[in-house]
Amino acid sequence: MKIYLAPLQGLTDWMFRESFSKHVGLFDKTFTPFVRVQNGEFYRPNQCNDLLPEHNRFQKPVPQFLGNDAASFFRFEELCRSHGYTEININMGCPYPMVTGRRMGAGLLPYPEEIKNLLEVICHDSTMKISVKCRLGLEHISEFEALIPVFNAFPLEEIIIHPRVGKQQYKGDVDFDAFLNYASALKAPVCYNGDINSNEDATRILQQAPEVKALMLGRGVLQHPFLLSELRNASLTADEKAARLKSFHKELITHCQQKYSGDHHFLKHLEEFWSYQSAEFENSHKLFKLIKKCKSLDQYERVIFSAINGILGA
Ligand SMILES: Cc1cc2nc3c(=O)[nH]c(=O)nc-3n(C[C@H](O)[C@H](O)[C@H](O)COP(=O)(O)O)c2cc1C
Structure with missing residues (x-):
């Protein structure tokens, strides 16, 4: 398939x-x-x-x-x-x-x-x-x-x-x-x-x-x-999932930095993405609210990486 x-x-x-x-x-x-x-x-x-x-x-x-x-x-x-x-x-x-x-x-x-x-x-x-x-x-x-x-x-x-x-x-x-x-x-x-x-x-x-x-x-x-x-029946451990998600988000951020000038545009772009992605996490509404409140890349990184660490067990 x-x-x-x-x-x-x-x-x-x-x-x-x-x-x-x-x-x-x-x-x-x-x-x-x-x-x-x-x-x-x-x-x-x-x-x-x-x-x-x-x-x-x-x-x-x-x-x-x-x-x-x-x-x-x-x-x-x-x-x-x-x-x-x-x-x-x-x-x-x-x-x-x-x-x-x-x-x-x-x-x-x-x-x-x-x-x-x-x-x-x-x-x-x-x-x-x-x-x-x-x-x-x-x-x-x-x-x-x-x-x-x-x-x-x-x-x-x-x-x-x-x-x-x-x-x-x-x-x-x-x-x-x-x-x-x-x-x-x-x-x-x-x-x-x-x-x-x-x-x-x-x-x-x-x-x-x-x-x-x-x-x-x-x-x-x-x-x-x-x-x-x-x-595809590939079972991943929580740590493997967290590691992959982190690498994915790091690369996504690097690409977005190339494309968007200034944190505001960049964060707006990622907000739409997180309106879907937050569903993967417990307390998804709370996480999405926190992401929407982020005003800088530093803040955004702190929020998402701690969510990935905390919830997936890394
Ligand atoms: C925000 C958004 C943008 C979309 N953009 C396109 C598009 O550019 N081309 C396209 O063929 N379908 C587009 N679609 C439709 C999706 O490719 C897909 O057919 C639809 O979301 C149903 O599949 P899903 O339930 O798996 O999401 C879009 C859907 C959404 C929600």
Whole structure:
């Protein structure tokens, strides 16, 4: 079973991916958060920094494209090729109205003809392996029915499915029955993504969906950094966990220091990360409050390293 790291904008950037892969565990694949390209132009050019080879020395991610026209795709492909990438993932899952309203991300799903036209040009002219990350629809899961023949008409590397619809964003239940129903009708290898928070979740999914070739972990691995090792049945002692977490955080801090000028920006960036990571610790609310109060790097280091020492037993 392959295990992937999900792209999470603002969270699983190169600083996280490099530190995590080196010190906590190596995923079979990682993905960059989306790079939005519109009318052939990068919407936020600094999103491209995440792809730079000097930022991805330890493990090369799969770059993710968010857009809906071929000119934009090929602009992105050119950048990816120049950095030595061989696969591009197309985002058909982003649920935010500012994106879906422009028929991008999950906003593309109600328009199978548009997806077909886009994939036709891309699969004909691109030299990259093409994979898709999608939801079951924008408004209704039944939208996926019309997408099956479209996806089956192209040689996709894989299809990663998060079985919610766009309008749910990240709330409500995933529709696992609909996932089972649709996944078995797809020709491309299928990866399951959504709400995998424990070994039991993963085992249940694999038992019920033997056609699943890979699992993608998102918020679950941010909350429980050793979920990857658990899924691989690697049992670590408390001391080993603490040592790995410390090395991970030391490297994350070093990268953040390079990227952000001044402790304020740096600490804001890490605050979002800790809104998930604190779940690993007892008294998680208290810890998160302490982290939010930190005004300097020194203070931040004292708080997090004492939490890691104290709670994991080092
Ligand atoms: C803050 C945040 C940012 C995200 N950014 C992206 C993104 O850039 N590209 C993408 O395909 N999915 C993105 N997602 C969706 C995740 O990749 C994943 O599909 C979703 O969180 C469900 O998986 P999980 O329950 O394991 O977290 C994002 C989700 C969150 C919560």
